[in-house]
Amino acid sequence: MEKNSKQRQEILDFLIESYSHPTAEEVYNEIKKRGSTASKGTVYRNLNFLSEKGIIEKISMQNGPDRYDYLKTPHNHAICVKCNTVYDFEYDFSPKKLKKAITEKTDIEEFSNYIIVQGICKKCLGK
Amino acid sequence: MEKNSKQRQEILDFLIESYSHPTAEEVYNEIKKRGSTASKGTVYRNLNFLSEKGIIEKISMQNGPDRYDYLKTPHNHAICVKCNTVYDFEYDFSPKKLKKAITEKTDIEEFSNYIIVQGICKKCLGK
DNA sequence: TTCTAAATAGGAATTATTCCTATTTTTATT
DNA sequence: AATAAAAATAGGAATAATTCCTATTTAGAA
Numbered sequence: 616m617e618k619n620s621k622q623r624q625e626i627l628d629f630l631i632e633s634y635s636h637p638t639a640e641e642v643y644n645e646i647k648k649r650g651s652t653a654s655k656g657t658v659y660r661n662l663n664f665l666s667e668k669g670i671i672e673k674i675s676m677q678n679g680p681d682r683y684d685y686l687k688t689p690h691n692h693a694i695c696v697k698c699n700t701v702y703d704f705e706y707d708f709s710p711k712k713l714k715k716a717i718t719e720k721t722d723i724e725e726f727s728n729y730i731i732v733q734g735i736c737k738k739c740l741g742k
Numbered sequence: 743m744e745k746n747s748k749q750r751q752e753i754l755d756f757l758i759e760s761y762s763h764p765t766a767e768e769v770y771n772e773i774k775k776r777g778s779t780a781s782k783g784t785v786y787r788n789l790n791f792l793s794e795k796g797i798i799e800k801i802s803m804q805n806g807p808d809r810y811d812y813l814k815t816p817h818n819h820a821i822c823v824k825c826n827t828v829y830d831f832e833y834d835f836s837p838k839k840l841k842k843a844i845t846e847k848t849d850i851e852e853f854s855n856y857i858i859v860q861g862i863c864k865k866c867l868g869k
Numbered sequence: 870t871t872c873t874a875a876a877t878a879g880g881a882a883t884t885a886t887t888c889c890t891a892t893t894t895t896t897a898t899t
Numbered sequence: 900a901a902t903a904a905a906a907a908t909a910g911g912a913a914t915a916a917t918t919c920c921t922a923t924t925t926a927g928a929a
Contacts, residue, residue: 618895618906639886654909659886661907675802677793680885693850702848706840713833717859721829723820726861732844734853745875745926766917781878786917788876807916870929877924884917893908899901 622653623661627685630671636682636692636701674701677733686729693732697739749780750788754812757798763809763819763828801828804860813856820859824866833857 625646630637637645643658653661662683666673674682677696684692684701693702708730717723752773757764764772770785780788789810793800801809804823811819811828820829835857844850 616896616905620894620907622908652909654911656887656889656910657908663887673804675804677800677802677808681804693844693848693853695850700849702844702850704844704847706843708835713859716833717820717829717831717861720831721820722827722863722865723822723829723859723861724864724867726820726859731858731860732840732850732853733858734844734850736849737851738849740851743874743927747876747925749877779878781880783879783918783920784877790918872929873927875924875926878922880920882917882919884915886913886915888913889911891909893906895906896904898903 622651622657623664625649625651625653626658626661627665627670630665630683630685631687633685636674636684638680638682640680642683672727672729674731676701689729691729691732693734695736695739696733697735700736702736749778749784750791752776752778752780753785753788754792754797757792757810757812758814760812763801763811765807765809767807769810799854799856801858803828816856818856818859820861822863822866823860824862827863829863 626642629642629646629649635641639655639658639662642662643653643655646653646658662671662673665671666683670685672684672686674684674692674694676682676694676699679699682701688705690703690705693704694700695702717726753769756769756773756776762768766782766785766789769789770780770782773780773785789798789800792798793810797812799811799813801811801819801821803809803821803826806826809828815832817830817832820831821827822829844853
């Protein structure tokens with residue numbers, strides 16, 4: 616049976632109050648600053664654990680380390696592939712139609728109700 | 743000025759005829775098998791080069807190495823986060839509405855017209 | 870043909886993440 | 900409150916994926 620460790624709670628608490636889609640490293644640094652005894656291995660293990668439970672979302676980036684997000688309300692992510700900023704946005708993707716398209720064309724049976732869009736943000740466009 | 747090397751062409755040629763969303767490692771092995779002199783560094787450099795030019799798409803996975811795809815026709819990707827299979831599917835995401843939602847809520851100005859959906863496929867559901 | 874920028878080969882280095890194992894903690898049970 | 904067992908941790912080693920480095924080669928313009 617699953618146990619609720621202090622470290623796991625500290626990690627989740629930080630994500631719940633964070634709006635910055637932090638990396639594992641950033642989660643580690645921040646909770647350490649607050650006095651947590653968690654090791655880096657523990658941070659990674661719990662971020663994976665919480666992702667697999669569907670409690671948080673793991674965002675795989677084109678560049679750089681993965682990022683993590685607690686979805687207070689359902690939303691999608693638009694990622695700048697230049698500066699790696701992750702923006703939140705809401706959009707109704709007509710779940711029924713989308714589900715139909717996916718189940719007709721693929722073997723994916725269960726999927727998240729958020730999507731990922733990749734692009735380039737304002738401040739990176741000129742570069 | 744940009745030069746069209748034999749190695750770059752071999753990498754692109756393989757992706758054009760491939761339907762399997764290969765990893766860099768797989769691209770490397772396959773072109774080597776066909777007699778290419780390309781080194782692994784060259785494969786990575788060119789996959790990034792071609793992605794940045796928008797000629798191919800880099801697919802960042804939740805687990806395991808990145809995958810690459812040449813988009814013969816526009817399509818989206820549904821990824822099984824258990825077995826890492828990448829499925830293609832077509833779907834009309836009402837580009838105008840989507841664009842409105844994204845530009846209103848984020849600083850993303852230019853974005854790809856494909857999306858990524860993550861889920862679990864049939865054969866992984868029971869596990 | 871010559872010149873120069875661009876690209877490569879091959880290996881070292883780095884980054885991100887997972888794995889390992891002895892120790893500690895949580896929770897259920899007494 | 901003490902005990903036991905499973906779960907989780909700490910901390911560092913190991914691995915995986917990718918980038919970086921530099922001497923050499925190549926493509927293509929002049």
